[in-house]
Amino acid sequence: MEPRIGVYTCHCGSNIAGTVDVAEVTRFAQDLDGVVIARDYKFMCSDPGQKLIKKDIKELGLNRVVVASCSPTMHEPTFRRACQEAGINPYLFEMANIREHCSWVTEDKQEATEKAKALVSAAVSRVYYHEPLETREVPINPNTLVVGGGIAGIQAALKIADSGHKVYLVETSPSIGGHMAQLDKTFPTLDCSACILTPKMTLVGSHPYIELLTYSEVEEVSGYIGNFKVKIRKKAKYVDADKCTGCGICQIKCPAKVDSEFEAGLGKRKVIYTPFPQAVPNIPVIDREHCIYFIKGKCRACEKFCEVGAIDFEQQDEILEVEVGSIIVTTGFEVFDPTPIYQYGYGRLDNVVTSLEFERLVNSAGPTDGEILLKDGSHPESIAIIHCVGSRDEQYHEYCSRVCCMYSMKFAHLIKEHTDAEVYEFYIDIRSFGKGYEEFYNRILSEGTTFIRGKPAEVTNIAETPEEKGKLVVQFEDTLAGLQRRLPVDMVILSCALEPQPDAGKTARLFNINRSADGFFLEKHPKLDPVATMTDGVFIAGCCQGPKDIPDTVAQASAAAAEVLAMISKGKVEIEAATAIIDESICTSCQACLLVCPYSAIDFDEEKKVCRVNEALCKGCGACVGGCPSDAINLKHYTNEQIVAQMEGALV
Amino acid sequence: MNTFVEEVAATPGGEHILSCIQCGTCTGSCPMASEMEYPPRKIIALIRAGMRDKVLSSSSMWFCLSCHLCSCRCPRGVKPSELAHALESLATQHGYRVKGTRTPAMYRSFVNSIKGNGRVHEFGMMLMFYLRTNPLAALKMLPVGLKLLLHKRMPLIPKKVKGKEDLSRIIQKFREVRSN
């Protein structure tokens, strides 16, 4: 068919017309091969602008359209839609960017006009070779996988499940709840953490649409948006969930004790255990690594005392294969280990604790029943809280962990509530940014906590005066007073950074998501798309994306749930048409393309011994096209013909 | 941006001064902080305030021991101990007279000893230093000096150093190259 091209040059107000002579560009375009009509207009993206295009398509029988205006990321969809509405395939359209690539970056008007002409000429040459392409639609499986059972995962799962759609909630530890379950009170309202969390946990445990898979891990993920296949390993609990009543006798009778992860190592748990009393599900698991039966073949006390015969030492890991349409990753964070910071004495001096350890000390369900005690069992009379440990530090984590100022001030309040101790907050800056946070800071100040601006140089037990004997001495500069000082205290709390989980790399590879330089998972756009990732259908929420407080975590989790529900509600998703296509008759099965594809979008057909592109995963990046040594791959909408024509057109 | 900050940031040792967040870890770590009128963090604040004369005529940086605790602990990579020496060099090069410490005179005697002998002749250097600054102080030092002498640790005559002339010529040439 003879090409009948319409070229439309946009003024974009003065953004383009202020630099580029749009009239001249239009005159130039009219003379190009194949161009039937060339117009210019103030704002092509506006209604009247689009009407111009549609009218010409109908009345002049145009079958190709070029718009010379802004960047395709701005309005390519707009003009494609206009073409479609007027009756021609949206891929028979090409945009020439004469704004971001021309008028906005060129000072000389003459130069800018010449460049605009070249860009238009290139677009016209290219569009000649455009083929009509059809976008495919794939259905969305309405099931969702949520990975990680902390508050983010719980919130996302509930929001989706409440809409009547099924959620698989996978959690690696024996119970959901995450770090929030370990906290005492939460800032700034001083709500009891467990009191606001456990109702949600119970809802999850009994929800008809949530399949709760605790003590489980995701092993394999394949597929694409709307159609993921996931393999989940349910680790053997050695307890029959159907029989167990949660009576707790096995935990009482078990003779073996190990450090409790939930108590941050400050307390013990049994080898058959639920991490904490309000665990959901309230079914204990046997920690195989430390169980006397598994190590030596003796004991089995739990089995002896279980009245319903729920202990099953023969139980095996189970692999569950599920199909879901979307995945939300909510794997949370880990607390920085301050041992490498020798000068703060953690792990070497008694009574230097991390923030998480202190949460357990002050929690009434904790290892000391909520009494703040020193190692020797006595009460501290003075406590120093050091901010920014491992954060804002080029030697550990450059970023600010966002919540430490607030939780440090919370600690001050709790200490004053539980004891008569003096509290000293050592800070560099106070970050109390959220709703009610600055007011909380004022409250803590008025309660008599002493704030000292100065990051301590060291914590030592080497006394220089009689008052310092037997104490921990914080040496620092009081920067506001301008003095180097030493302060003897009984206890030091290190407000440690929040960092990515140690297996974040493995998780990222599993779900095909990227990580930013600080190791947290990377969102699609920091401002405009904070819960989506570069892999369509996989979302992130909560601290796995970056340190944040509970309000922001819950907001992100709801946001991810909303995006998933929007997809489910639509029921289908459009697959981008500009995908790669492999000519199977040329393919030599070297699989170079498979290795090079960043989206894992190429599969090898073992039978036919050729590679095949999965159109749903393919993003049209072209890496395989360049990488194929046999030139067997072509990229739709970016064919060699089209690109060469574009180049030739530009050399006007 | 005032020119003194720019001057310091362009001097080797002062490169990272703009990153300082005034946290005070440096002054907190400094074993000589109580002897300095302006300990490290304060000096950086004064530089950023453009107080060139105040900083360069100060005796504070001359009390730096080069123990580098500050530079190793600084969360922003500022290196205050290297900055201190850069300031000392700037102060010396621009002829600032420093009161309250004899260290500049000591360092100058050290350098002169190198230029004169190729290596530091400790006895000669100490003699020069005390004669220049405070001959009476030498008397207090006598017991230590004598002990060192008696224990064969204070050679009175400088050794003949082979590379001495070469060193002088190199320094001379460098001065020419530099001024171009």
Place this chain on the structure above:
Amino acid sequence: MKQYSYYPGCSAEATAIGLGLSVEVIAKPLDMELIEIEGWTCCGSTPYGSVDELESIVVAARNLALAEKAGLDLVTPCSSCFVTLYRAHIHLIDHPRLMAQVNQALAVAGLAYHGNLRIRHLTEVLSNDITPEVIASKVKRPLNGLKVAPYYGCQLVRPRYGTDDTEFPQSLDRLVECLGAEAVYFPLKARCCGGALTISEESRVLGLIRKLLDNALENSAQCIVTPCPLCQTNLDAYQSRVNSKFKTHYNLPVLFITQLIGLALGIDSTSLGLNTNIVSPGIVLEYILRQEVKSGA
């Protein structure tokens, strides 16, 4: 036989003569050949950099150029020389224009520096090249339990030019232990003795020396051992000044690590320059010999 270009440093012939002697005498038994750099001159140390920063780099660079010519690793027993030479080296590599200028100056003496030199401290060479295991195998007179406080000083571990921890290093402890001695817990082992300012500001730094002596004695040390010539002179020769100022009675021998190694290798005290130590190391020698008699060696 491992070969190295040896840069003794100015004090090795003067106030730290004990270091100079003991280094040379333990080299052969430990299979090290230390070839003194011919015509080496002072590195400039801290003072030169404080008087004229750029010129101090040239002064250091002359020695780097001499060593580069010889083609072997440069090894120095002096912590300050190590830091000064290493810093100059890094600076020249990071600033090629400066290197060009420096080379213009070095050219008048027929020298040039291209950055192809490994600069190392003797303790690091003993730890990584010779290794404590090999040293232990050559020990003829084990120091059996002598309680030693290993004192690193600051410039050996800071700036972080090596791999030892900057706050609580371990390499010197290992060297002490391989000789059969006990490296006591010494938390202030990497804190400054004030050496750079002892001459010009004595009264203000004596307190630092005192803190170190106290900390060593609190942890039952019978002696202090150090690799740094300035630290040794400070802790040794100025102990009496500490005593006069604070009315104390410290009498803790301070040995060079190379002297301690020499004793363990069976070398006599005069060859090791132990007669130059001001606080008499007599008690240490007595302890070692007593142990020798006890074990019937």
